[in-house]
Amino acid sequence: MKALIIYHSQQHGNTGKMAEAVAEGFGEGATLWNTNEKRFDVTKVPEYDCIAVGTPDYFSYIAGTLKTFMDDIYIAERKGVKGISGKPVGLFLSHGGGGRAKEPFEKLFKRLGDVVGETVESSRSPSARVLDSCRELGKKLAAEVQ
């Protein structure tokens, strides 16, 4: 079983730490992809059984590279690429104390598929508790695709 853990992490690596914990919870078959480093080719999404998406709060919205990911998906699907949407989706969010990106984040990414569990939220550097919740999210995704 394969999971795509796609996230944007840039400022402190906070979202990246959460992504690593989600991948750890999922176990073998998790691929980590930081969209801050490289754009993801969305025609490869059908190769995965589930997706976890993590974003920092940028001006009460998601990071631009993840908006691009969703824009690319919309365009690819309109061009006839099948098997992108409809998978289990897990969400995690890192913010600096505000966290108002949660609503637009959930609204946009529920287009991708069935959202599993609650969005894991973290303020600044993720605590041990937050990292446990990320591992739990990874485990929930793994259970969905068994």
Ligand SMILES: Cc1cc2nc3c(=O)[nH]c(=O)nc-3n(C[C@H](O)[C@H](O)[C@H](O)COP(=O)(O)O)c2cc1C
């Ligand atoms: C351009 C920019 C805009 C930000 N806007 C917000 C915001 O509106 N609300 C908030 O709570 N944090 C905001 N932050 C803080 C980040 O969400 C926070 O530091 C996050 O943990 C960074 O994740 P990263 O270390 O994975 O890049 C902003 C940070 C940057 C760089």
